[in-house]
Amino acid sequence: MFFRAIGPQLGHPTQGLAGWFTSKILAWRNRVLEESAVALCDISPGDTVLELGHGPGLGLEAAARLLTTPSGCLLGVDYSEYMHQVAGERLSALVASGKVKLHHCDVAAMPIADSIVDKVFHCNCYYFWPDLKRGAAEIHRVMKVGGLMVTTLRLESLVQIAPQQVFTGESWRPEDYMKALQASGFSNVRMEDRTHKHITFQAIFATASE
Numbered sequence: 001m002f003f004r005a006i007g008p009q010l011g012h013p014t015q016g017l018a019g020w021f022t023s024k025i026l027a028w029r030n031r032v033l034e035e036s037a038v039a040l041c042d043i044s045p046g047d048t049v050l051e052l053g054h055g056p057g058l059g060l061e062a063a064a065r066l067l068t069t070p071s072g073c074l075l076g077v078d079y080s081e082y083m084h085q086v087a088g089e090r091l092s093a094l095v096a097s098g099k100v101k102l103h104h105c106d107v108a109a110m111p112i113a114d115s116i117v118d119k120v121f122h123c124n125c126y127y128f129w130p131d132l133k134r135g136a137a138e139i140h141r142v143m144k145v146g147g148l149m150v151t152t153l154r155l156e157s158l159v160q161i162a163p164q165q166v167f168t169g170e171s172w173r174p175e176d177y178m179k180a181l182q183a184s185g186f187s188n189v190r191m192e193d194r195t196h197k198h199i200t201f202q203a204i205f206a207t208a209s210e
């Protein structure tokens with residue numbers, strides 16, 4: 001019942017009470033996934049890093065702290081106008097200085113040049129993409145060869161809420177996403193169990209190959 005009501009907001013939060021509530025839940029519930037994705041990316045101070053579906057911006061905040069040299073730069077993409085605005089406010093000083101650039105757009109068509117990104121991370125995002133192959137191909141396009149992509153998820157929660165039709169078809173299944181990554185030129189695609197702050201979650205790793 002709860003997820004049926006909030007489901008559309010999870011995939012695309014909008015301005016208003018329901019969107020505000022969703023944004024608070026995301027920030028409370030997913031901090032561990034966001035921080036872990038950033039940690040697992042192995043970010044170097046001068047990297048160009050991209051977060052997909054950043055939501056309220058907790059992961060962006062954690063990643064920005066690691067980009068300590070002038071060449072280090074952070075990009076974010078979310079097609080929710082409301083999340084674009086919330087994250088923009090959270091990171092307003094870094095956006096103003098040019099260290100962080102947020103794009104209000106779809107993952108499937110990002111206004112980002114080819115082969116410029118070293119690390120990509122995302123949490124709780126790919127389940128909502130109507131075409132996993134298209135999303136994976138677009139990620140590959142913007143990444144440098146050898147760049148690392150990490151996505152974190154809580155499989156147990158997904159299995160529980162998927163029957164309530166919160167997601168786009170069956171695209172929440174990690175195997176389907178990993179197949180799409182492999183078909184789009186990623187190698188060493190694997191999923192591992194991890195634990196942080198007593199929470200067990202899964203991390204999918206993929207390396208951008210030629």
Ligand SMILES: C[S@@+](CC[C@H](N)C(=O)[O-])C[C@H]1O[C@@H](n2cnc3c(N)ncnc32)[C@H](O)[C@@H]1O
Nearest residue numbers: 010011026030053055078079080106107123124
């Ligand atoms: C469930 S929320 C997760 C937010 C945050 N990553 C977290 O884990 O708390 C999914 C986010 O992905 C965004 N999103 C979903 N599909 C997207 C797409 N195709 N392109 C861009 N953003 C997308 C939504 O707008 C939303 O902000």
